Amino acid sequence: MLKSLISRTAKTPRAPRIRRVCVSPIIVKNRQTLTDSTITNVVVAAPTSEPIKVKIPMPVSIREGYLEVREVETEILITTIEILSPTNKRIGKGRQIYEEKRAQVLASRTNLVEIDLLRKGDPMPMMGNDIQSHYRLLVCRGDRRPYADLYAFNLPDIIPAFPLPLRSGDTEPVIDLQTLLNEVYDIYGYDLVVDYSQQPVPALSEADAAWADALLQHKGLR
Incomplete structure (x- = not known):
């Protein structure tokens, strides 16, 4: 009985399997060893004992001034006076910065006086206005927006005088910019x-x- 059980459960050993691996032959043709004589078109800078002076581009910082009219007691901003510079009218970062500042003023109750005495560059944007002129004066009152007063004039013209906008009820002085410029021209x-x-x-x-x-x-x- 035991022999019969052993004979039934015993496994017949199998012959080991042999896998065939085919290796493709590797053929090396024209094998060469790089030497100094085979390296060409390589420029090696000779070491220098002294540094070479070079000039690198530097960021340019431009400060632009403006005028403000404020109430004496409260320091509340009443009027901003902007004299446009070449960077304000030239397409680029300078114009972008100014237009953002301009938009902030126009979104407030502050009066804006914008003086453009430059023939070169694109004028500041205005809605529905295709007037062509060399120079412009814009008087924009905070309580009358989106409407404003535009003084357009050309080179042979005298710069028009304009009222300086203040708070409602205040006496507004008239600015004779032509006379002011003439005096500055003579003094300096x-x-x-x-x-x-x-x-x-x-x-x-x-x-x-x-x-x-x-x-x-x-x-x-x-």
Whole structure:
């Protein structure tokens, strides 16, 4: 009985399986060893004992001023006066910063006076206005928005005087900007600083160039 049980449960040993692995032959052709003679077109800088002076670009910081009219006792901002600079009118970061500041003022009750005495560059945005002029004065009262008063004028024109907006009920002084600029020009001797033999940038139209040339000759500056 025991032998019969053993004979039934015992497993017949199997022959081990042999796996065949085929290895493809590796053929190496034209094997070469790199030497100094085979390396070409390599430039090696000779070590220097002294450093080479170089110049790197630096960030340019431009400070732009503005005027504010505030109440004496409370310091409440009544009016902001902005004189546009070339960076304000040139497409780029300077214009973006100014337009953001302009939007903040227009979103408040603060009056805005914007003076643009630059012929070059795009004027500040205004809705439904396609007036073409060399220069602009914008008087925007906080209690009358979105409407504002625009003074548009060209090179031969006298700069128009404008009222400085204050709080409702206050007496508003009239700003004669042309007279102020004439006085600053004379006090600081700009006739000795500006080279009037050079042509202005951007170039003037034929009519404006003739007007400017006649004026400068009359003043003895050309």
